[in-house]
Amino acid sequence: MKFGEQLHASIIPEYQWFYLDYDGLKQLLKSSSGPIATWKDSKGRDYTGQRWVDEDETRFVRKLEEELDKVFTKQKVKSLEITRRIQVSERDVLDVVSRLNDRGTGNHGPGEEEFIALEQVLSDIITDVHDLAKFVQVNYTGFYKIVKKHDKMTGWYIRPLFDTRLKAKPFYKGDYDASVVKLSKLYDLVRTRGNPAKGDSAAGGSQGNFVRSTTKYWVHPDNVMAVKLIILKHLPVLVFNPNKEFDPKDSAITSIYYDNPETWDLYEGRLKKTEGAEAIRLRWYGGMDTETIFVERKTHREDWTGEQSVKARFAMKEKNVNAYMRGDLLPVALFQKARKDRKRPAKAIDEDEALATEVQWSVLKHKYQPVCRSFYNRTAFQLPADARVRISLDTELTMIREDNTDGIKRSGDNWRRMDIGIDYPFSELPPSDIVRFPYAVLEVKLQTQMGQEPPEWVRQLISSHLVEAVPKFSKFIHGTACLFPDRINLLPYWMPQMDVDIRKPVTHDFGLSRPGKAAASDDEDDDDDDDDDEDSDATPEHEGSRNGETYGESSRQGAARARAGGRLRDAEDQTTDRPGSDDAYLIYDSDDEYDENYALEEARRVGGWTYYSTRASTAVHKLKNKAVEVAQAIAHARTSRVALPSRHQMFFGDQPIITKRIIAPKGKKIYVPVRVEPKVFFAAERTFLGWLEYSVYLSTIAATLLNFGSKDNLSTLVVPAVYSLVAVLSLVYSVIIYLYRSQAIRDRRAARYHDKWGPSVLCVTLLFAIVLNFVYELRAREIV
Numbered sequence: 074m075k076f077g078e079q080l081h082a083s084i085i086p087e088y089q090w091f092y093l094d095y096d097g098l099k100q101l102l103k104s105s106s107g108p109i110a111t112w113k114d115s116k117g118r119d120y121t122g123q124r125w126v127d128e129d130e131t132r133f134v135r136k137l138e139e140e141l142d143k144v145f146t147k148q149k150v151k152s153l154e155i156t157r158r159i160q161v162s163e164r165d166v167l168d169v170v171s172r173l174n175d176r177g178t179g180n181h182g183p184g185e186e187e188f189i190a191l192e193q194v195l196s197d198i199i200t201d202v203h204d205l206a207k208f209v210q211v212n213y214t215g216f217y218k219i220v221k222k223h224d225k226m227t228g229w230y231i232r233p234l235f236d237t238r239l240k241a242k243p244f245y246k247g248d249y250d251a252s253v254v255k256l257s258k259l260y261d262l263v264r265t266r267g268n269p270a271k272g273d274s275a276a277g278g279s280q281g282n283f284v285r286s287t288t289k290y291w292v293h294p295d296n297v298m299a300v301k302l303i304i305l306k307h308l309p310v311l312v313f314n315p316n317k318e319f320d321p322k323d324s325a326i327t328s329i330y331y332d333n334p335e336t337w338d339l340y341e342g343r344l345k346k347t348e349g350a351e352a353i354r355l356r357w358y359g360g361m362d363t364e365t366i367f368v369e370r371k372t373h374r375e376d377w378t379g380e381q382s383v384k385a386r387f388a389m390k391e392k393n394v395n396a397y398m399r400g401d402l403l404p405v406a407l408f409q410k411a412r413k414d415r416k417r418p419a420k421a422i423d424e425d426e427a428l429a430t431e432v433q434w435s436v437l438k439h440k441y442q443p444v445c446r447s448f449y450n451r452t453a454f455q456l457p458a459d460a461r462v463r464i465s466l467d468t469e470l471t472m473i474r475e476d477n478t479d480g481i482k483r484s485g486d487n488w489r490r491m492d493i494g495i496d497y498p499f500s501e502l503p504p505s506d507i508v509r510f511p512y513a514v515l516e517v518k519l520q521t522q523m524g525q526e527p528p529e530w531v532r533q534l535i536s537s538h539l540v541e542a543v544p545k546f547s548k549f550i551h552g553t554a555c556l557f558p559d560r561i562n563l564l565p566y567w568m569p570q571m572d573v574d575i576r577k578p579v580t581h582d583f584g585l586s587r588p589g590k591a592a593a594s595d596d597e598d599d600d601d602d603d604d605d606d607e608d609s610d611a612t613p614e615h616e617g618s619r620n621g622e623t624y625g626e627s628s629r630q631g632a633a634r635a636r637a638g639g640r641l642r643d644a645e646d647q648t649t650d651r652p653g654s655d656d657a658y659l660i661y662d663s664d665d666e667y668d669e670n671y672a673l674e675e676a677r678r679v680g681g682w683t684y685y686s687t688r689a690s691t692a693v694h695k696l697k698n699k700a701v702e703v704a705q706a707i708a709h710a711r712t713s714r715v716a717l718p719s720r721h722q723m724f725f726g727d728q729p730i731i732t733k734r735i736i737a738p739k740g741k742k743i744y745v746p747v748r749v750e751p752k753v754f755f756a757a758e759r760t761f762l763g764w765l766e767y768s769v770y771l772s773t774i775a776a777t778l779l780n781f782g783s784k785d786n787l788s789t790l791v792v793p794a795v796y797s798l799v800a801v802l803s804l805v806y807s808v809i810i811y812l813y814r815s816q817a818i819r820d821r822r823a824a825r826y827h828d829k830w831g832p833s834v835l836c837v838t839l840l841f842a843i844v845l846n847f848v849y850e851l852r853a854r855e856i857v
Contacts, residue, residue, distance in 0.1 A: 076218050080211060088208045091147035093140050093215040101133045102226050125227035144212045145242040151205050152247055158198050159255055166191055166259050170267040191263045199302045202252055206298035213245040250321060253301055257310035286519050290540035291512040293576050297468060300539050301452060304464055307530050308454035324450040325495045328356040330549045331441040334478045340553050344565060344744055348375045352549055353432060361494045366391050370432055387425035394488045400437050404429035443475040443484050445556060447548040463518040469497045470510035472552025508555040515540055541575040543567050564743050757814045764807030771800035792849055795842040803835055
């Protein structure tokens, strides 16, 4: 859908006269009044048409300014209206709750009708906030699209001028977080009928009869406000200090991740999810003036171990961080004051001291140093006394380099760089030092009793068009992979998705709606009708938001959404997630696949004989693949197409399924997560023992024939020799295969564990030995 069509489809009746006149501005661009001429457009291509002259520019800029003023005024008026409505609603809610708490013996207090009316009023305000956010977003996009089109078609560049005018009328910088927090508190009061849950936010976290699951999702910026407001209607915003007025910087979270820039042990361990893999980070909440720094260590545990992955941390003062990380300040001295104060249990202090000792020893031994910073603003949703459903939404996610490995002093000898704070989007940083993640990250943590389903609204949210599931997504892994493209060769599986629009069509009626009206649609297709591909739909502050690479032919992982008409749907009857006839499965090149580009790139780094031998083996590999392709083409030419099974057609239709392969950039590989359990090792051992048993049987047959056969007959020597040869080949082959499989399992590679040729070759060899035995025996008996 072109943006003009999308704009018309997104119009909300209340705002219909206040949207950007995108069509009118486009028409002005086509009505240039100068002479016919040829000039270079913004991408250096020749453009022929009527020359754009001063009068045309004046007319366009005047119109653009009028549209900006119109949108800014409407946004400002509506924001003030929503603020006043929230204040009035707050007074009404507190009045009803006060009357409920002060009711006497004969007075029943406010009735259910008053609470229902208040809930409808708050729902209407929530929908107003959502509509205003959509209005702002679509106009913000429209302005930059029309400016980009202007610069491309006319050769006159007004982008810097427009950035200045936009800063003077920043309609896109409305602070909705404060409104969300206040609405959350009021809605929770009304929903609980004046009895909101109270208690420790970690309540229930230590109970052992719960099944815990954590899943991460990406949320497109267009849908962030909708997701926030939908969750708000079911869970309140978690506020740790309810007596303090909301401050935007309170939601800021910053982490400094450590690793060894030479070996990247922590990066690869977390990427491959190896047993015991660690992540070490230093975290603080709020601004740079925060004195309390948390040292955290996350340890991954495999499910089959029966243990849970652990995140442990302890706090220290910022002034002590450098001395502690260098090893000058020992953990005993670090916790000496806490022991004297006796404000905490001695056992808790002992645990923190043990953790501090382990982290310090690990940092010093492996030469870990700060490599990457992550910054984001977090909105957390949870009942204060109930940890069964915990949801967090991280926005404005940014990864920043902290290392000094390229000769540039960033953090220097300090544990963090001090030239930046928490002022997103960190415009002062060069593009090579920063990655601005284009999506918000939604994390859903569920604790359910054995056999119990999660809440219905959670199931509908995570299966809706508003989110895209990305299991095991990691800020540390993504930031490191993007910020160090020359050092990191193994990439996470989600990297190809960065070049794909994750927005999806509406799969079911789920979203925000006014009382008595249908749910609002949140899907938008932001495809531009320009033929250039530059990413200009952001302010200069947001330029360079993707410091990544192109990952070949890609589309959304598992994105094949089935068409309506006869497709099977999921158990909730909500989503359609089956591949249609024109969709494709995606196959990622794993780190065990032979990639000639990767092999040559690695060999080129080494040089010498390694490079030349790799080039020769690559040529042989190409020749072999070509021969296989020719053989397959000849074989297929003589075959006729067989109809697909009925079950296959029921799921996937009657068309052939297309397979698209995701190819990593040159010299890199995409790591595909592989789940490895102990039974996989045991299966490899059982297979090896099976082959070993087979070899023993054959060698026994050979020894029997050799020892009890006639010494004068040549067959008594040849036949046992053949059987012995087959036994030895079987034994050697089984050992090689067992060692290969064991190493692949240990390295968690997505290797081909099935044996394609071995059993067939050995069976043919055994058949040859048996036939040879019969031939010699028949000759000995003079039958043939």
